[in-house]
Amino acid sequence: MEANPRRPEGASPPRVALAVTVAAVAIAGGAWYFWPAPEAAAPPPAVATVAPPVPEPAKPPHYPVPAPEAPEPRKPLPALDASDAALAQSLSGVFGARSFAQFFRPESLVRRIVATVDNLPRRSYAQRLSPVAPVGGLLVTEGKEEGLTLAPGNAARYSAWVKFVEAVDVKRVVAAYVHFYPLFQQAYVELGYPDGYFNNRLVQVIDHLLEAPVVQGPVKLVVRRVLPEFADPALESESAGRKILLRIGPENAAIVKAKLRALRKELMEKTPAA
Structure with missing residues (x-):
């Protein structure tokens, strides 16, 4: 079957957005001080039904x-x-x-990174806000109509990105992240999360991407509204970030996930759960 080029899909590998995000700054944690409450005089004995204590809801990591x-x-x-x-x-x-210079958009970089990381687990994200340049070339497919599939050659479009990701030194990335963290936190608050903590969101997004499904064999497509979509409703309903990992092919996705795991490990060593 000949490979059929399609319109650009407008998505960039999520690892890059995360790799950059891992270049932020540090925020010092504060200490809480507790003083013992003054003892109160013992009340007279009374017959009363004491309600069982209500457990506090579990707090997220x-x-x-x-x-x-x-x-x-x-x-x-x-x-x-x-x-x-x-x-x-x-x-x-x-x-x-x-x-x-090849892969990143330097303008409003902090805000672009924060917005993209926050949107990767959602159904869609705005490409215009991405911190990275879109992948070149066209979506490559095979077959027609009911036999339309994602061509194996489509993965080659991401070769330069994957090589870049594979070479990333996560220790240096996380060190830069810790240094610049206050700016990322400020941008996250400005995004509409006054009580949010960006590093928590970053870890959540990494975990979300690591759970992306893996499809062995041809990935079936269907054309709706002009553009190809995944024929499997379960795949089409996945988040924007997970769909990117599906499009780049299982071998490329495995490399990206391995780097994400290394990144998460380094983050946990530098920012352990409290």
Whole structure:
């Protein structure tokens, strides 16, 4: 069967958004102090029915980002609106200047990263807000009508991305993340989460992507509203991030997931659950 190029799917590998996100800054955790309450006089005995204590609802995991340990004084972080140059310089050092220029959009980088990470577990996300450039080329399919499938050659479109992801040093990425974390936290609050904590969201998103389904064999497609969609309703109902992992092919997805696991492990060592 000849491979049939289709319109661009408008999605970029989620790992890149996460890799960059892992370049944020530190927020120091505070300490809570408890004072014993003054003893009250014992009340007279009374016959009463004491209601059993109501257990507190379980709290979700919290992953506080520690303050970075700086051996020498460092320049203060720039304001969020003026942070592009500083973050671009840092990420160019982490990923390499050529790779950063090739794969990333440097404008409003912190806000783009935060918005994309937050949206990856949702049904869709705005490509215009992505921190990374879209993958080139067209979606490659095989067959027609009921026999339409995602061509194995479609995975080749992501080769450059996957090689980039595979080469990422997660220790350096997380170190940059800890340094810049306050800017990411500020952007997350501004996104509409005044009580939210971005590092918690990042860990949730990584876990969500790691649970993406794996399809062995041809992935069947169907054309609806002009563009191809997954024929399996269960796959089509998956999140934007998981669908990206499906499109890039099982071998590429395995490489991305391995890097995500390494990233999560490093995050847990630097930001253990409290």
